[in-house]
Amino acid sequence: MxxxxxxxxxxxxxxxKLPGLGPRSARRAVLHMIKKRALLMVPLADSLQHVAATARxxxxxxxxxxxxxxxxxxxxxxxxxxICVVEDVADLWAMERSGVFKGRYHVLxxxxxxxxxxxxxxxxxxxxxxxxxxxxxSEVILALNATIDGQTxxxxxxxELDRRGVTVTSLAQGVPIGGELDYLDDGTISxxxxxxxxx
Amino acid sequence: MxxxxxxxxxxxxxxxKLPGLGPRSARRAVLHMIKKRALLMVPLADSLQHVAATARxxxxxxxxxxxxxxxxxxxxxxxxxxICVVEDVADLWAMERSGVFKGRYHVLxxxxxxxxxxxxxxxxxxxxxxxxxxxxxSEVILALNATIDGQTxxxxxxxELDRRGVTVTSLAQGVPIGGELDYLDDGTISxxxxxxxxx
Ligand SMILES: [Zn+2]
Ligand SMILES: [Zn+2]
Numbered sequence: 001m002x003x004x005x006x007x008x009x010x011x012x013x014x015x016x017k018l019p020g021l022g023p024r025s026a027r028r029a030v031l032h033m034i035k036k037r038a039l040l041m042v043p044l045a046d047s048l049q050h051v052a053a054t055a056r057x058x059x060x061x062x063x064x065x066x067x068x069x070x071x072x073x074x075x076x077x078x079x080x081x082x083i084c085v086v087e088d089v090a091d092l093w094a095m096e097r098s099g100v101f102k103g104r105y106h107v108l109x110x111x112x113x114x115x116x117x118x119x120x121x122x123x124x125x126x127x128x129x130x131x132x133x134x135x136x137x138s139e140v141i142l143a144l145n146a147t148i149d150g151q152t153x154x155x156x157x158x159x160e161l162d163r164r165g166v167t168v169t170s171l172a173q174g175v176p177i178g179g180e181l182d183y184l185d186d187g188t189i190s191x192x193x194x195x196x197x198x199x
Numbered sequence: 200m201x202x203x204x205x206x207x208x209x210x211x212x213x214x215x216k217l218p219g220l221g222p223r224s225a226r227r228a229v230l231h232m233i234k235k236r237a238l239l240m241v242p243l244a245d246s247l248q249h250v251a252a253t254a255r256x257x258x259x260x261x262x263x264x265x266x267x268x269x270x271x272x273x274x275x276x277x278x279x280x281x282i283c284v285v286e287d288v289a290d291l292w293a294m295e296r297s298g299v300f301k302g303r304y305h306v307l308x309x310x311x312x313x314x315x316x317x318x319x320x321x322x323x324x325x326x327x328x329x330x331x332x333x334x335x336x337s338e339v340i341l342a343l344n345a346t347i348d349g350q351t352x353x354x355x356x357x358x359e360l361d362r363r364g365v366t367v368t369s370l371a372q373g374v375p376i377g378g379e380l381d382y383l384d385d386g387t388i389s390x391x392x393x394x395x396x397x398x
Contacts, residue, residue: 005270007253008263011246017239019231020224024381029217031288033247034254034263040216045247047210048232052240054206055233064207064233071204089230182223 060131062107062124064089078104081138083131085157087111087145090182095143098189103141106131111149112156125157132166141196142170169196259330261306261323263288277303280337282330284356286310286344289381294342297388302340305330310348311355324356331365340395341369368395 008030015026033041057063058070065071072078082103086092092105108123120126131137140161144150158168171193207229214225232240256262257269264270271277281302285291291304307322319325330336339360343349357367370392 005264007246007250007265011243011250014239014243014246018228020220020227025219027289027292028219028381030250031263032218034250037251037254040213041247041251044210044213045244045251047206047213048240048244048247051206051210051229051233052236052244055236064230065204066206090226093226182227 060127061105062089062109063092063105072104078102079135081136082141083128083135083137083139084141084143085128086143087150087153091143091145094182094184094186094189095193098186098193100190100193101141104135108144108153111144111147111153113149120156123153125160128157129160129164132161132164137166139167139169141193142168143193144170171196259326260304261288261308262291262304271303277301278334280335281340282327282334282336282338283340283342284327285342286349286352290342290344293381293383293385293388294392297385297392299389299392300340303334307343307352310343310346310352312348319355322352324359327356328359328363331360331363336365338366338368340392341367342392343369370395 012023012026012030015021015029016023018026021029033044054066055064056066056068058065058073059068060073061070063070063072067074080103082101083106084095084101084103085106085108086095087108087110089107092107095101095105106124106128108125108128110118110123112118112120112123128140132140140157142154142157144154154170158170161168171189211222211225211229214220214228215222217225220228232243253265254263255265255267257264257272258267259272260269262269262271266273279302281300282305283291283294283300283302284305284307285294286307286309288306291306294300294304305323305327307324307327309317309322311317311319311322327339331339339356341353341356343353353369357369360367370388
């Protein structure tokens with residue numbers, strides 16, 4: 001195999017590692033990009049490089065941004081006493097797209113899992129407890145996935161916050177059993193947030 | 200919207216333009232890459248840049264490589280008097296994966312289409328006629344998709360080659376009606392090539 005074929009194969013292999021792409025769609029994507037070299041391939045390479053060099057986790061909430069503390073955490077207007085707890089950044093983005101939540105977020109980075117030995121310390125749970133005091137939070141909205149691990153995690157966090165006298169609510173109406181937040185449409189998320197109930 | 204969010208949104212937008220990816224899978228892919236920054240995102244950016252700078256169409260057959268004439272066209276062993284005609288590079292790659300064809304290729308770059316005003320001159324058909332003489336070709340194997348446009352194109356090329364006294368065959372057994380080559384497994388392609396018949 002020549003170098004040129006190797007380079008293409010290497011690129012296809014890496015593209016095939018992306019979630020949602022397999023070898024076949026990776027080959028299609030690479031051929032498509034070669035056809036749209038100036039308009040797509042070169043700008044995409046530049047953008048990947050730029051984001052790889054600048055993206056980082058917010059030290060406060062775990063959101064992805066380009067500074068130590070993210071835009072949502074530094075916008076004073078969003079300090080309304082509410083924190084919405086999500087499992088990962090994709091869920092935060094889904095909430096933001098719905099445009100209905102005006103407070104701040106806290107990204108756990110996963111769920112508690114006995115099987116995978118993921119306890120509170122492996123997630124951002126201690127940091128959440130710090131924030132509840134430091135940011136004078138009155139309500140924590142748990143927007144975790146309606147999976148077993150998600151609900152176990154919600155139950156644990158609700159218990160910890162209850163002890164600290166914080167109101168804990170959770171997304172309710174509209175989140176289907178076993179459903180993952182990031183798959184839901186914006187309207188469903190809006191409805192679930194508006195109809196949130198105390199745990 | 201801040202610059203950091205704009206950069207991420209821009210990257211997601213470009214990823215969503217790739218075939219097989221939509222906005223949702225593009226978001227997933229970007230978050231995945233940020234998590235695998237050193238192992239995936241940076242090498243992928245480098246590889247995209249490298250391939251964007253070096254990939255070009257073979258002047259002889261239309262294959263993608265990194266030199267004016269591709270490896271298959273410069274490998275003397277593959278000058279066995281056979282040319283396999285395909286619609287696009289993805290089909291050439293599919294044929295190569297099957298490993299059963301030992302000759303050279305000719306990538307048309309599409310099919311004849313009255314609707315889209317694509318005539319022989321818009322494809323690499325004149326170049327194919329040149330090659331048949333220049334490379335002393337005895338057999339041209341038409342490996343076009345079993346679509347209406349594919350078969351119209353096959354018929355046209357067969358007529359032109361017939362006049363020049365070249366044997367024309369086509370993939371037969373195993374290519375389903377309406378099926379596209381790049382979707383078939385290697386075994387099907389092997390069987391179709393072995394059972395090729397004169398047009
Ligand atoms: Zn933040
Ligand atoms: Zn070539």
